[in-house]
Amino acid sequence: xxxxxxxxRRRRSAGAAFVAPALAVLALILAYPILxxxxxxxxxxxxxxxxxxxxxxxxxxxxxxxxxxTALRAIFNTAYFSIAEVVLVVGIGxxxxxxxxxxxxxxxxxxxxxxxxxxxxxxxxxxLWKWILNAxxxxxxxxLTSLGLIEHNQVWLGTPTMALNVLLLVDVWKSIPxxxxxxxxxxxQVPKVLYRAAYMDGAGSFQTFVHITxxxxxxxxAIAVVLQTIWSLRVFDLIxxxxxxxxADATVLLNFLAYRVTFNFLDLGYGAAIAxxxxxxxxxxxxxxxxxxxxxxxxxxx
Amino acid sequence: xxxKPTRRGLLQGAAGAGLLAALPDGLIRSAFAEDAALxxxxxxxxxxxxxxxxxxxxxxxDKWKADNKASVEYDLVxxxxxxxxxxxxxxxxxxPWDVVYMSGWVPEFATSLRxxxxxxxxxxxxxxxxxxxxxxxxxxxxxxxxxxxxxLTLFYNTEHLAEAGLDGPPKTWDDLLRYTKxxxxxxxxxxxxxxxxxxxxxxxxxxxxxxxxxxxxKMYGEDGMPVFDSDAGVDAMQMMVDLMxxxxxxxxxxxxxxxxxxxxxxxxxASMQMNWPFMWTAAQDPEQSQIVGKLGGAILPAGPAGSAxxxxxxxxxxxxxxKNPEVAQSLIEFYLDPVVQKQQAIDTGWLPIRLxxxxxxxxxxxxxxxxxxxxxxxxxxxSFVTPDYNEVTQALGTEVQKALQKAKTPAxxxxxxxxxxxxxxxxxx
Numbered sequence: 001x002x003x004x005x006x007x008x009r010r011r012r013s014a015g016a017a018f019v020a021p022a023l024a025v026l027a028l029i030l031a032y033p034i035l036x037x038x039x040x041x042x043x044x045x046x047x048x049x050x051x052x053x054x055x056x057x058x059x060x061x062x063x064x065x066x067x068x069x070t071a072l073r074a075i076f077n078t079a080y081f082s083i084a085e086v087v088l089v090v091g092i093g094x095x096x097x098x099x100x101x102x103x104x105x106x107x108x109x110x111x112x113x114x115x116x117x118x119x120x121x122x123x124x125x126x127x128l129w130k131w132i133l134n135a136x137x138x139x140x141x142x143x144l145t146s147l148g149l150i151e152h153n154q155v156w157l158g159t160p161t162m163a164l165n166v167l168l169l170v171d172v173w174k175s176i177p178x179x180x181x182x183x184x185x186x187x188x189q190v191p192k193v194l195y196r197a198a199y200m201d202g203a204g205s206f207q208t209f210v211h212i213t214x215x216x217x218x219x220x221x222a223i224a225v226v227l228q229t230i231w232s233l234r235v236f237d238l239i240x241x242x243x244x245x246x247x248a249d250a251t252v253l254l255n256f257l258a259y260r261v262t263f264n265f266l267d268l269g270y271g272a273a274i275a276x277x278x279x280x281x282x283x284x285x286x287x288x289x290x291x292x293x294x295x296x297x298x299x300x301x302x
Numbered sequence: 303x304x305x306k307p308t309r310r311g312l313l314q315g316a317a318g319a320g321l322l323a324a325l326p327d328g329l330i331r332s333a334f335a336e337d338a339a340l341x342x343x344x345x346x347x348x349x350x351x352x353x354x355x356x357x358x359x360x361x362x363x364d365k366w367k368a369d370n371k372a373s374v375e376y377d378l379v380x381x382x383x384x385x386x387x388x389x390x391x392x393x394x395x396x397x398p399w400d401v402v403y404m405s406g407w408v409p410e411f412a413t414s415l416r417x418x419x420x421x422x423x424x425x426x427x428x429x430x431x432x433x434x435x436x437x438x439x440x441x442x443x444x445x446x447x448x449x450x451x452x453x454l455t456l457f458y459n460t461e462h463l464a465e466a467g468l469d470g471p472p473k474t475w476d477d478l479l480r481y482t483k484x485x486x487x488x489x490x491x492x493x494x495x496x497x498x499x500x501x502x503x504x505x506x507x508x509x510x511x512x513x514x515x516x517x518x519x520k521m522y523g524e525d526g527m528p529v530f531d532s533d534a535g536v537d538a539m540q541m542m543v544d545l546m547x548x549x550x551x552x553x554x555x556x557x558x559x560x561x562x563x564x565x566x567x568x569x570x571x572a573s574m575q576m577n578w579p580f581m582w583t584a585a586q587d588p589e590q591s592q593i594v595g596k597l598g599g600a601i602l603p604a605g606p607a608g609s610a611x612x613x614x615x616x617x618x619x620x621x622x623x624x625k626n627p628e629v630a631q632s633l634i635e636f637y638l639d640p641v642v643q644k645q646q647a648i649d650t651g652w653l654p655i656r657l658x659x660x661x662x663x664x665x666x667x668x669x670x671x672x673x674x675x676x677x678x679x680x681x682x683x684x685s686f687v688t689p690d691y692n693e694v695t696q697a698l699g700t701e702v703q704k705a706l707q708k709a710k711t712p713a714x715x716x717x718x719x720x721x722x723x724x725x726x727x728x729x730x731x
Contacts, residue, residue, distance in 0.1 A: 047413065052393055135553025136566050157498075157556035159707065244499045244558045248703040263386040264501065265693040266410070268393065 034279070041276050045268035052268070061273035070249055071274065074257040081168055081253055082232040088172045089228050090221060093179030098213075100180065101187045111181075118177035126241035129170050133157060133242070157243055160250030167238055167251055175231065179224045186220030187213070219292060226289040230282055254278050338372040338629040343388070344403035346378045348580060350450050350616045350652045352637050358649035359642045366636045372629050382559070385502075385692070392621070400624040401633055404438070404446055406503040406615045409689040412440040416620040418631050419444035426638055429656045431679055437615035437687050445619050449637055450652045451660065452614030453678045454504075454512060454576045455671065457585070460598045462490070462573040471600035472574075475516070475541055478603040479548045485573040486549025494551040494572035497706060498558035500699020501692050503685060507699035508612050509576065511686060513538035515612075516605030521686040527727060531720035534607075539705050539712035541605065546706050555706060568593060576602060578614055582671045583651025599671040601678045611683040616652075647672070690730050697722040 041061050043054045065071045096114065099105045120128070132139045135155040144150045157163040190213060198208045214221075236255050239245060245252040245260065252260075255278055262271025344351055353359040355376045367374060377399065379387055385407060391397040392414040408415065419435060420443075431451065438446035458471055466485055472478040482492030500506040511521065519534025546554075551572050557563045560577065567575045568584065568591040575581075584590055585597040601609045618634045620627050636642060643654035648668045653675055654660055666672050688694060698719045705715035 047389075047393055047411075051395055133556075134562075135556055136551060136571055137569060153553070155552050155556050158552060163556070242558070243556070244501075246498055246500060246558070246700070246703060247555050248707060248709065249700050260696070263389050264696070265690070266389050266393070267693075 037272050037279070038276060040269055040272035043269045045272075047266055054269075057269065061270045064270060065273050065277065070252060071254075071257060073249055074252045074254045074274075075277075077164060077250075077252060078233065078254045081164070081171075081235070082229050084168055085172055085175065085232040086225055086228045088168075089175045089179050090224050092172070093176050093224065094183050094221070096176060096180040097183030097187055100184050114177045114180060116177075117174050120174070122174075122237040123241065125170075125174055126237045129238070130242055133166065158247065160248060163243055163247060163251050167235075167242065170238055170242075171232070171235055175228060179228060182224050182227075183217060183220055186217035190216040222292050223289065226285050226292065230285050230289070233278055233282055233285075338370065338626045340372055340374045340400040340626060340630060340633060341377060341398055342374060342401040342403075342633070343377045343379075343384075343397075343399040344401075345381045345384055347650070348584070349381045350403075350452070350580075350650070351378065352376075352618075353642060353646075356646075356650050359645040362639070362642055362645075363636075366633070370629060370632060372626075372633070374633065395623075397621045397623045399621055400626050400630040402619050402621055404615070404617045404619050406437060406685055406687045406691055408438045408445050408615075408617065408619065409440040409687055410691060411619075412443070412445055412689070414621055414623075415445040416622055416624065416627055417443035417445050418620050418627065418634075419447050421631065422447060422635065426635065426656075429640075429658050431655070431657065433613075433679075433683070434655055437613055437685055438617045438619070440689075446617035447634055447638060448613075448615065448617045448655050449634075449643075450579075450614070450616050450646070451655050451675055451679060452578050452580075452616055452653065453611040453675055453683050454509075454578060454602065454614075455611065455674050455678050456574065456600045456602050457567065457577050457581050457671075458574040458598045458600070459567070459570065459572075459593055459596055461593070461596045462570075463598070471598060472603045473600075474603050475605050478574075479544055481574065482545060482548040482550070490570070491551035491566075491572045492549035492574060493545055493554075494557075494563045494566045494575050495554045496557040496560050496563040497554045497703060498556050498562070500703060501696040503612070503614055504560050504578070505695055505699050506702045507695035508685065510538055510542060510698070510702050511612050511684075512576065512602060512610055513541050513605060515610030515682045515684065516602065516607060517541070518605070518607030520684070522688075526688075526731075528720050528723045530723075531716050535716045535720075536713050537606070539702065539716055542702065543705055543708075543712055555703065570596075579653045579669070579671055579675050580651045582669055599674040601674060601681065609678065609681040611678050611681065612685045613683045615685055615687065688727075688730075690726050693726050694723050697726060 040054075042056065042058060044057045044060070046053050100110055100114070117125070133156040135141070135153055135158065138153075138156070140156065141150070141153040145153070155162075156166045194212050194216070195208060198212050203211065234255055235253055236259065239251055239253060239256045240259075243251045245256055254274060258271050258274040258278060261267050261274060265271075342352065342355075344355060347356040353363040354374060355378055363374075366372075384403065384405070388397070388402065388407065388411065391399075392411055397414065402415075404411070419438060430448070434448045435444050435446075438444055438448065456471055462485055463471070463481075466481075468481055468484065472481045485492035495509060496504070497506045497509070502508070514521070514530060514535060517534035517537040519530055519532050519538065521528060521530050523529040551563075551566055553566070554563065557566075563575060564577060564581060564584065566572045567577075567581075570592045582597065582599065586594055588594050602611055603609065618637060620630045620634070624630050638656065640656055640659050643656050643659040644662060644665060646652055647654050647659065647665045651669065653669065653672055654665065659665055660672055660676050701710070701715040701719035701722070704710045705712050710718065
C-alpha cells in the first residue's frame, strides 16, 4: 500500500512537471492580460510625455459606466442583439439542419453552399454588405425595386431601429451555417430506431419532432445557444464598417464601445472597465459551455 | 576561390549575426553612420501620401535619399486605421517612426511629438498661409508642418445646374436651400453628405463646424470652455436640418466616409457636395466618374457671417522617439520643396500648401479648383482641434445626427451637446 502511495505521488509530481510549461505559457498569455486589464479598469490612465500615466481611482470607472447614457444604451443594445441573435440563429439553424437531414437535402452541394457565409472573412463580409445595403446604389434596393416590392430606395442603415435590426440580420446570416452544421451533427446521432418506434406508435411528424428529435439534440441546442451568445458579444467588424455605431449611437454594442473609448478617446481605464464587463459575461457563458460538455452519468430509470 | 559552406562556418556566421543584433544601438549606428534609416507612417493613396508612397516626384525622392545617405521605409495604412495605430504605438512608448502623418491629432499626441516646426527655414514658412500652423500648435509649441491646403469647398454638377436653369453656384444659405430643392428631381438629390460617422475631421460634427463659423459662432471661449450653445450654434444646426428637408440624399445619414458620399456625386445621383480638394482629380477620371468635365467648384455658401470652412490639417510631425530627428526634418522639408509640391498637386490632386506653388500657372491649369481653395482660405477655416477632439466630435456629431433625424430640435441638440462637451473638457482639465 505504501509503495503504491509513493508511486502515485511521484506520478503526480511528474505530471505537474510536464504540465507546468503549458501552465506558465497560459498564465503569460491569458492570466496576465486579464489581471492587468482588471487592474487597468481601477485606474485613470492618461498619455503624458509619451508615457502612460496611471492614477488609482478604485471603482470610479465602473460607477461611470453605469451612469453613462451611451454605455447604458450599449448594454441594452447588446442584450437585445444577443437574445434576438440566439433565437434567430438557433431557430433558423435548426430548420436548415432538418432540411439537410432530409433525404432530399443530403447532397454535398447544399452543405458547401451553406458554409459560404460562414467562410467569408469578417471584414470582407462587412464590406460586401456595405455595397448590398447602400441607400443610393445598393443591390438590395435594386432587386426590391425591380421586383416591384418597394417604390423608393430604402435607407437600410438610416434610422436607429432599422440600423440595429439590419445589422442583426446580417450577423444572423453569417452565423447560421455553423449552428446548422452543429445541429445536423446532433440530428445524425439520433438513433433511427426511435423514429421507427414512434411511427409504429402512430406519432405524427410534429409529435416525433417534439418528443424524439428535440430531446435527443438538446445538448447540441444548449451548446449552440451558449456559443452563439458568446459570439454575439464579440460583434465588431460589422459595426465598424457599416455604421461606426450610428446613427446617433443606435448600433453601439459594448464591444464596439470598449474599442471606441480605448483607442479613439484614449481613455484606457474606462475602456478596460467596459471590456471587463464583456469579459465577465463571456466568462460566465464559457463556464456554462464547459459544464454542458462535461460527460454525465446516466441515471437509471426507476 | 570558392569556400564550401561548412557547419562550423554557418555556426560562426550565425554567432556573428547574433552578436551584431545584441550590440547596443549606438554602436551599430556609429558603424553605419552614413546610412540613416527613416520610417514614415502615413495614409495609403489616394489619401495624401508622400513621394514614393504615391507615384510622384520619384526621381527627386531617389536623389534626396542619395544626397542625404538615407533610406526611407513607408508604413502605410488605410485612413480609418491611422489614429488607432498611432494611439497604440504612442501609449506603448515605442512608436517606431521618424515622421508621422497627423490629421487634427497634434494636440492629442503633443506630448509624444517633437516641437520642430519653429526651426523650419523662414523662406518656407513665409511661403505658407499664416494659419498653416494653427492646427499643429499646442500650448505655444509648433509640432508639425501642414503639407497640403485641404479645405472643404463646394463641388457641383454643372450639367444639373444648367438643366435646372440655375446660373452659377449658390452663394448664400438661402441660395443653397433653393438650389437643393430645385435640383432634387429625376431620382437624384440636390445635396449629398457623409453624416454617418460623427467623429473626426470631415465627420458630422466638423461639417456642422463649417456652418457654425458661417453663422458667426465658435466652439470655445478664451478659457477653453464651449461657447457654441448660442444663436449661431442653433442656426448652424437648423441650416443642416433645413438642408436635409430641402433634398439631401436620405442615405447621407448612413454614409460613414467621405468616399461613400463622393461616389454618389461622381455617379451623377446628386448635384452638390461639400468635399476636399482631391475630389477634382477623382471626378476627371472616367474609370471612377460619370461626370467627367461636368464638375464645378466654388467657395462654400455664405451664412450670416460669410463663407467659412474647416481645415483637413494634413501635417507631418516628428515623434520624440525618432532616432534621426534632423534627417526627419530634412525629409519633411523635402516634402515641402516647391518642385515636389507642384508634382504632388498635378499628379495626385492634393493641393500644395506653398502659396507660390498654388499660384503657379501649371498647377492652376491642371487643378482649376486651386483658385477656389485659395479663395476659401481667405475666410475662416478653424477645425477647433483639442486633445480630446475625437471624444468631443463624437458627442457633438451624435447630437447633430439626432437633430437631423428630428429626434431633437436643433436647440435641444445644441444644449445637450454643450453639456456633454463641457463634461469632456472638464474631465481633461
